[in-house]
Amino acid sequence: MIALPHMKRRRFFQTVAALPAAQALLAQSTTTSTSSQNPAQKPVSPPPTPAPGGRGARGPSPIPDFEESSYEAVSEYEPKFFTAPQYAALKRLCALLQPAHDGNPSAVECQAPEFLDFLVSAEMPDRQKLYRDGLDLLNSSAKKKFQKDFASLDDTQADAVVRPMLVPIAWEKDMPKDPTQHFMAQAHRDIRTATQNSREWATAGASTGRRRFGGSGNFITPIDPVYRSN
Amino acid sequence: MPTKIYDVLIVGSGHSGGMAANILTKSGAEVLMLNAGPESDFERNRVNKPVHDLPFHGFGQPGRLPHVFQSNEFNANQWVDEKEVPYTHDPANPYNWVRVRLVGGRSLFWARQSFRLSDFEFKAGDLEGTGVNWPVDLAEMDPYYSRVEAIFRVTGRKEGWPEFPDGNFVEMQTGPNSKTVEKMSEIGKQRHGMKFSKMRTSLGQNGLASSVNLLLPDAMATNKLTMVSNAIAREITVDKNTGLANGVHFVDRHSHREMHARAKVVIVAAGCLESTRLLLNSGICNSSGALGHYLHDQIYGVQVVGSVPEARDGAHPQGLMGGGAFVPRFRNLTKADKRNFIKGYCVILNSGGNANPDFFADYGPALQKKLDHYAGSCVSGSIFGERPARFENHVSINKNVSDAWGIPALHIEVKDGANELNMAKDAADTIEDIFHTAGWDIVSKTDRFYPPGYSIHEVGTCRMGDNPKTSVLNRWNQAHDMKNLLVVDGASFVTCGWQNPTMTILSLSMRASEHLAQEAKKGNVG
16 A cells, blocks of 8 residues: 655765754764864864854765674574574474575575574564474474484475475465464465575675565654653 | 634544645635644655664564554554554454554555545445435536546546446556456456456656645645644534534643644544544534444455466566456446345456465475466456445444543454455455466465455444434534534545545545535534
């Protein structure tokens, strides 16, 4: 239902500069930095006179646009929501369902298991239960069939556990009634999305010139947020 | 300093409120408009980001906006926060109430599909034998539709079909149909009596067809419109001596300060259910007992996906795939058409799509191979279907739950019935039959549909009618109980049809506002 008009890319500081309060701060910052960089040298022309109400001269922002790194690129996430056996099963499931293929990185390379541990930890209790029960079931089924944890199975063995849980889904909101099938459908969808929306996937896509899956979009910032009571 | 008494106070700035302001300011009225939210500024409020830079990588913040299926992590901030403005429903009968509290409301984001209702909807009671008709018909609405279509620059193809009334269209240039669309059309006509047309859409200006760019600027130019943002209406106030509305109590969104604005006429245009909530919280306009009842909207859903064999495995035969078709309602247009459901649905058909990974019980490279196999070869069909307006589908005030400003919340009780299920099954079977007859394989089929409210076309709850014992509003959108109070949004609807309601909402608001202006000049209001 969304139909928004075209909008050009905006940088943060350009955006901030449009706000009156920020303009006042930026104008102050301009004069301060000019004099402090070289006190002996006078500016060629006098600084703009602030307009009444604190509005200074408009122009390019004097605050540089620093190149920043994502926190994900410089650190690692330590899984904490799932138990060790559950997390090991999740990681094995990711490796099975979304391996590296056709130049695309695998779910494990894209850190989908780590991201899903974080995501499910923030989810509602029913989704958390779905995942915990489903991963436990993978382990119990693996032990029953092969006397090993799911994480220790080879691809053929893992397929024998997973395949019966896979069913076609005709409608996104109509997940299977069977909790095992529901878990597998949800996990499969989440693993695909976590993989294809990852930084690693985008980087690999950019290097091959292939279109990225998740791509980019116009993020709507909070609009005049309300004052929160203490 | 005594408070100014405005000629008209309008609650809401979406399509219906914007139209009322446009008409009434031009007629010379001094208008005050209260908006529950702030003014939006797309330039300031939108930042382009890659999905992996979002905190939840596009999954969205868990638990936020559970009823807004249209929400995603990019646009989550444009919708009303369900914790801030909660509502309740029976968990077994979910209702998706999708709201926007910005100046312009939902008119900022609508899909711009632009249809007229036909007399199959206005006079549905005659066709279905219930006797419940609108108090207006297409002939009476025609001049208003035409003027609205001119403002919104509606593009469409004229067909001359009574069930799909033509309008005052901007001429549409369309290329030839693809062979698959032609084939669907032939089979649909022969086997199901379908008629094939194209979507009708508001072009607006610069890709936006909102009250903020098409209606409110003219109103502001008159210098007769005073707009106040962040003013959340709590209650319509009534003069004890006259029994007429005399203003609105509102709460400042930031400070929570309670204020009162005065006016000779109050127009409620807060967006159907918010309008009804305001009336219910004010304890007015319910002598009929119909206030809050007959809530309905449209079924969105049913999905049948087929695959054209000649287009698989990367083959792209010239002119075979691509484009789509729009089939207006074709069921129950005569009394002789006996079905296990009343009313009807439109069908949206597309050609040239891909298969959804969910359709296959497979994974990894084998799944990718199937997706590649079907890529570009898919045809699909889905529907917008009319839910009947039933008395039992209603809203009331939940006195135990309030919003962030202490205003009691709405409780919504809506349940789908056999009519909806039978209609959806008929639609899925019909679309499947077309694809199957064409020789295309069925990749996926479902007759499921989204919960009530999902269409964002909720209407009813203040329905109009000539009988004050069974309706809340008269034929001019005035409350039967209070002639200086009007409700001009979708709450006035008697039946919704399968059509996007926006053109009808705008036309009704224009008509009601012009009538109000005429009556005010005669001294008949307020």
